[in-house]
Amino acid sequence: MKNSKKKLITISILTTLSGAAIYAINRFISATSVMKDLLHAENRQYYKWQFGKIFYTKKGTGKPLLLIHDLHCSSSSYEWKNLIDTLAKDHTVYAIDLLGCGRSDKPKITYTNFLYVQMITSFIKNVIGCPTDVIASGMSGSFIITACNTVPDCFKKIMLINPEDLAKLNRIPDRKSKFVKRMIELPLIGTLLYYMLASRSNIELLFTEKWLYNPFHENHQDIDTYYESAHRGNGDGKYLLSSLSGNYVNLNITHALKNVNNSIYILGGSAEDGIKETLALYTSLNPSIETELISKARHLPQLETPVAVLERIRIFF
DSSP states (O other): OHHHHHHHHHHHHHHHHHHHHHHHHHHHHHHHTTTTOTTOOTTEEEEEETTEEEEEEEEOSSEEEEEEOOOOTTOOGGGGTTTHHHHTTTEEEEEEOOTTSTTSOOOSSOOOHHHHHHHHHHHIIIIIOSOEEEEEETTHHHHHHHHHHHOGGGEEEEEEESOOOHHHHTOOOOHHHHHHHHHHTSTTHHHHHHHHHTOHHHHHHHIIIIIOSSGGGOOHHHHHHHHHHHHTTTTTTHHHHHHHHTTOSOOOOHHHHHHOOSOEEEEEETTSTTHHHHHHHHHHHOTTOEEEEETTOOSOHHHHSHHHHHHHHHHHO
16 A cells, blocks of 8 residues: 555656656747747737737738738748838738737637638738738638638739648548647647647758758748747647648638639749649639749749749739
């Protein structure tokens, strides 16, 4: 009996110490990852939406142009840094950080496609105040197609950069993905897991293996900024990552894509995995969509080949 009590006490002490150690590690990573303050912006503004504050910048004069970055826990409007100044010469450029990303609030909720559809349409109605041209990257293209089909009066021309594969958008939460979501959302272990998944080395690997055509174009400031973006909010970026991992942000946009009558232009990086098949499927559903591949580019041509992207934007808009 005494031995059992000693074992229980020992287990209790070890559990407490382990929890304290994990908490200390989490706090250390949270504090050190944002020390450089690379996402500081002079002309920052916030739109107070029902689920949290949405960070955005506004620059230039002319017809409005809304820039929406790809959806990843490390993403932010920093993605457009090489385009904004040039675009602002002819447009009033709005660049936002989506809810759960960058400098926007990161509420502890399940993120869905319709959540972002509501957020974007509310931003256009209440901040821009009129129909706007839009450029959206990656997964965010699905939000724009859905939003445009739902509230067409908010949108004019649409440009998509490397939109998400429709087969991936069709994936729904299953037993495995729900388990992963729950694991990432755990208080201590989940936060530590998130910090491991969103480590600087893993973000650097994304740049070199998936996002850039030429890994030698890797820019340390870009990697540091994405790393900082993932860690702002004391680890609450894990709720977006858990929703992405759990397939909660996916939505079948086939019906919406067929119905949208707006002028749509899709840019794809020539080295993006499966991009030719993706473009073929989008155009088969909506033959009026125009497409083009940018050579020597992959997932983020706006960062890697901004001159080529700007040239296409000037022609289309």
